[in-house]
Amino acid sequence: MQNLYKPDLMEVIGVRQHTSDVKSISLRFQDPERARQFTFVVGQFGIFSAFGAGESTFNICSSSNWRDHIEFCFRKVGRVTEALWQVEEGDTVGFRGAYGRGYPVEEWRGKDLIFLGGGIAMPPIRCAIWYALENREDYGKITVVYGARTVGDLVFVDELAQWAQHPRVQVIQCVDPGGQTPDWSGEIGFVPTVFERAQVPAGGAVSLVIGPPIMIKNTIPVLERMGARMSDVYTSLENRMKCGVGKCGRCNAGPVYVCKEGPVFTFQELQAMPLDY
Amino acid sequence: MTALTHDALRKLVGEWMAAGKICVGPVEVKPGVVLFQRLASPQDLLLDGWVRPANSIKELLLPRHEVLYGYRVEKNRIELVDQPETVPEQIAICAHPCDAAALPILDKVFNWDFRDEAYNARRQATTVITLGCTRHDDECFCTSVGLGPLAERGSDAMLFDYGDGSFAVSSLTEKGRALLGEAQAAGGHTDAPPVRFDPKEAARFAVDHFADPFWQQHALACVGCGACAYTCPVCHCFDIVDEGNGRHGVRARNWDACQFPLFTLHASGHNPRHGQGDRQRQRIYHKFYVYPEKFGETLCTGCGNCARNCPVGLGVLPLVTEIPHAEPVQA
Numbered sequence: 001m002q003n004l005y006k007p008d009l010m011e012v013i014g015v016r017q018h019t020s021d022v023k024s025i026s027l028r029f030q031d032p033e034r035a036r037q038f039t040f041v042v043g044q045f046g047i048f049s050a051f052g053a054g055e056s057t058f059n060i061c062s063s064s065n066w067r068d069h070i071e072f073c074f075r076k077v078g079r080v081t082e083a084l085w086q087v088e089e090g091d092t093v094g095f096r097g098a099y100g101r102g103y104p105v106e107e108w109r110g111k112d113l114i115f116l117g118g119g120i121a122m123p124p125i126r127c128a129i130w131y132a133l134e135n136r137e138d139y140g141k142i143t144v145v146y147g148a149r150t151v152g153d154l155v156f157v158d159e160l161a162q163w164a165q166h167p168r169v170q171v172i173q174c175v176d177p178g179g180q181t182p183d184w185s186g187e188i189g190f191v192p193t194v195f196e197r198a199q200v201p202a203g204g205a206v207s208l209v210i211g212p213p214i215m216i217k218n219t220i221p222v223l224e225r226m227g228a229r230m231s232d233v234y235t236s237l238e239n240r241m242k243c244g245v246g247k248c249g250r251c252n253a254g255p256v257y258v259c260k261e262g263p264v265f266t267f268q269e270l271q272a273m274p275l276d277y
Numbered sequence: 278m279t280a281l282t283h284d285a286l287r288k289l290v291g292e293w294m295a296a297g298k299i300c301v302g303p304v305e306v307k308p309g310v311v312l313f314q315r316l317a318s319p320q321d322l323l324l325d326g327w328v329r330p331a332n333s334i335k336e337l338l339l340p341r342h343e344v345l346y347g348y349r350v351e352k353n354r355i356e357l358v359d360q361p362e363t364v365p366e367q368i369a370i371c372a373h374p375c376d377a378a379a380l381p382i383l384d385k386v387f388n389w390d391f392r393d394e395a396y397n398a399r400r401q402a403t404t405v406i407t408l409g410c411t412r413h414d415d416e417c418f419c420t421s422v423g424l425g426p427l428a429e430r431g432s433d434a435m436l437f438d439y440g441d442g443s444f445a446v447s448s449l450t451e452k453g454r455a456l457l458g459e460a461q462a463a464g465g466h467t468d469a470p471p472v473r474f475d476p477k478e479a480a481r482f483a484v485d486h487f488a489d490p491f492w493q494q495h496a497l498a499c500v501g502c503g504a505c506a507y508t509c510p511v512c513h514c515f516d517i518v519d520e521g522n523g524r525h526g527v528r529a530r531n532w533d534a535c536q537f538p539l540f541t542l543h544a545s546g547h548n549p550r551h552g553q554g555d556r557q558r559q560r561i562y563h564k565f566y567v568y569p570e571k572f573g574e575t576l577c578t579g580c581g582n583c584a585r586n587c588p589v590g591l592g593v594l595p596l597v598t599e600i601p602h603a604e605p606v607q608a
Contacts, residue, residue: 001362001394005345005517005528009355051348051355052523056544077544092355213547239549240541242517245391248533249514250540252563253549254487255570260390274487276559277549 004245007049007094008034012087013069018155022120024061024073025087027095040064041102042127043236043264047244048072049094053083057241059263060098061123063130070095073123073155099244100263103128103234105135108206111232112140116219118191118211119148122155124236125210133166143200144171147191147215150179172198192218196226203227208234220267230267237263237277253277279460281436282443286370287319293368293456294319301337302370303330313369313376322370327412327438331586333510334369334376338383338399341507344527345395345517360395364402368456371408375419375580377431379510380405385572386513404452407432411440413470416581418594421473424579427464437465476575479597480565483558493554495596498589501553503534505560505583505592511576514540535559561596 014026029035042064049055056078062071076085087093105128113132117125125146132139144163148154154173164171173186174194180186187194191211202223209219216235223233239251239258251258254274256265265273281289294300294316303323304314313330316322347358369376384400387393410417410426419425429435434453436444445462448454486492506512516533520526533540536556542548550556568576577593584592 001398002392003346003359003395004391004393005530006357006359009357049519049528051350051528052519052521052526054519055517055528075544081544088353091353094355212545238543240543242515242533246389247386247391247393247513248516249386249535249563250533252567255567257571274484275549276487 005096005243007047007055007096009092010070010095012089012091012093015087015089018073018157019153021076022073022155023076023085024071024123024155025084025093026062026069026071027093028069030092035068038098040070040098042105042131043102043124044098044100045244045263046070046072046095046097046099047241048074048084049096050080050083050087051092051094053080055094055096055242056080056084057238057244059124059127059236061127063127063134065131065134073120075120096244100259101261103208103264105131108132109138110140112201112205113142114200114202114205114207114223114228115142115144115146116191116195116207116209116211116215117144117146118215119153120155121210121212122146125208126156126159128208129163133163133169136166136168140168140205142166142169143198144169145174145191145195145198146172147174147176147187147189147194148179149176151175151181151184153179170198170200190218191215192222195219196222199226201227206232206234210236230271233267234264235267235270237265239263239277279446279462280443281446281457283324286324286436286444287322289456290316290319290322290370297365299365299367300370301334301367303328313372316370324371327410329373329414329417329580329582329585331582332508333379333580333582334372334405335379335383335510335513337367337369337403338380338396339513339515339532341532343395343530345530347525347527348521349525350523362398364398366402366404367399369403369405371436372405372432373410373580374407374424374426374428374430374432375417375578376510377405377407378424378428378578380431382511382568382572382574382576382578383513386568389571404433404456405431406434406436406453406456408436408438408444409464409467411438411466412468414581414585416584416592416594417470417579418473418581419579420469420471422476422575422577422579426467426469434460435462435464437462439465470579473594474597474600476565476569476577476597479561479600480569482600483562483566487558487562490554491600492558493552495591495599496552496554496557499536499553499557499591500589501536501538501556502588503536504586504588506534506536507532508582508586510578510580510582511564535563557591557596561593564593565597
């Protein structure tokens with residue numbers, strides 16, 4: 001009998017610590033056959049688990065082109081993430097997925113891409129950035145504006161520098177005023193302000209905006225001023241989930257089950273949904 | 278077989294139990310408290326007159342606590358241990374039409390895209406023998422949601438109480454015929470509750486007044502106990518938790534309820550349904566808008582258990598009958 005809730009067992013093949021409370025973990029399927037068949041779309045999520053602590057929902061933050069492993073990133077805030085924090089190379093964790101609707105990367109072809117992220121929201125953007133860079137000829141100019149409260153809160157910092165090496169890619173890093181260090185070479189300011197200063201034409205572009213609600217709230221008007229259509233502006237919701245497959249009944253935002261119909265939505269779609277996220 | 282005395286039914290139940298079938302029916306567990314419960318003896322079965330158990334038969338399909346699988350940790354290797362595949366046959370006896378109708382409603386959510394095979398196995402192994410209702414109480418509203426005291430939906434067989442110590446029997450499905458034989462009786466005496474509200478009106482109000490103070494005002498008394506959801510035949514929300522330690526244990530599914538503040542709490546501390554009013558709205562909104570949008574019918578069978586079991590007099594009927602028939606205003 002097929003058990004919907006039984007996870008794949010994954011071997012931990014790498015752990016990276018990004019900040020004092022953020023880590024990312026690389027996983028490989030223990031079952032080689034499952035590893036061969038597994039595919040996903042960037043933007044989809046998984047339910048990751050530490051046995052004895054429980055399950056939690058995270059975006060798969062690696063590119064879907066990386067066939068040998070997947071990655072996820074988390075902040076240590078609760079029971080499950082405390083247990084995942086202890087995980088070392090060679091350990092086993094559980095994974096269910098990939099679930100949900102990812103980014104429509106095919107529809108994005110031929111367009112400029114604008115990625116706007118705040119704090120711990122970089123992982124669900126990072127998968128799309130790598131995907132776009134690996135399919136570089138399919139996409140136009142790529143702009144990344146990534147900010148955090150302080151320099152110490154930025155994640156995947158080494159990769160930000162790598163992305164900037166690619167042709168037609170602009171990466172702007174920023175920290176909130178007061179969050180800079182003496183040797184900080186990036187911008188100082190909030191993501192919406194820094195983005196507006198950069199004057200990136202957003203008219204025909206696809207934008208992906210993920211971050212704390214206040215960042216999103218202030219970024220949307222900037223995008224509108226810069227000509228973005230709300231049907232081309234995407235985000236990823238993070239309503240609490242348990243099952244990931246439309247049964248446990250908690251992730252609905254209005255009539256929409258975030259686990260199945262999301263987590264990726266355009267702002268045009270969000271505007272039609274009640275504020276239930 | 279078209280007529281069955283109480284004694285003959287008890288005798289049949291005894292035979293089913295002797296054959297290893299789990300029989301569940303209304304049992305007075307203590308004075309004044311009736312629950313659908315596994316029968317220890319056919320004599321436990323309450324057969325005299327109309328009684329509405331405080332719970333529902335959904336427990337046969339969605340147990341309060343269910344082990345999904347076990348785990349064992351050996352150094353850094355983990356072994357997952359499957360649950361036994363065989364599901365015992367179970368028979369719900371003297372379920373009400375509002376209990377039986379819940380099953381086809383639950384089937385939809387447990388099978389859209391992803392099939393929950395543990396649920397399906399229990400569903401397959403369950404036979405529902407429904408007792409038509411001879412009366413109703415003030416909380417009953419099956420007729421407001423398209424059902425009725427003799428509604429057959431979800432039942433494998435119907436019993437009709439003739440009030441003379443015997444039932445007329447009607448077998449509706451193969452499962453029903455297997456237990457009760459060919460039988461085609463017409464419905465007996467019944468007493469339908471009046472239509473008390475229009476579910477479409479409730480849905481419209483919940484959609485148009487999503488953030489209306491109405492919800493908070495009417496939720497002030499709510500203590501967030503979740504009795505409404507736990508006793509509801511169709512509320513199916515669950516939690517998945519680990520029970521055990523770092524060496525061995527189980528991953529289990531437990532009932533959960535939208536009335537609990539932790540239900541939707543994000544790790545960040547943000548809670549989309551921050552107030553009890555938001556949570557009361559969610560219950561109405563899900564039953565009369567979300568579910569119908571997805572599956573074409575209401576997530577409510579009008580049993581009235583939510584109101585009967587609420588310690589502060591809330592529940593679907595008390596809440597929706599407060600909904601004003603005013604013109605929608607933008608929230």
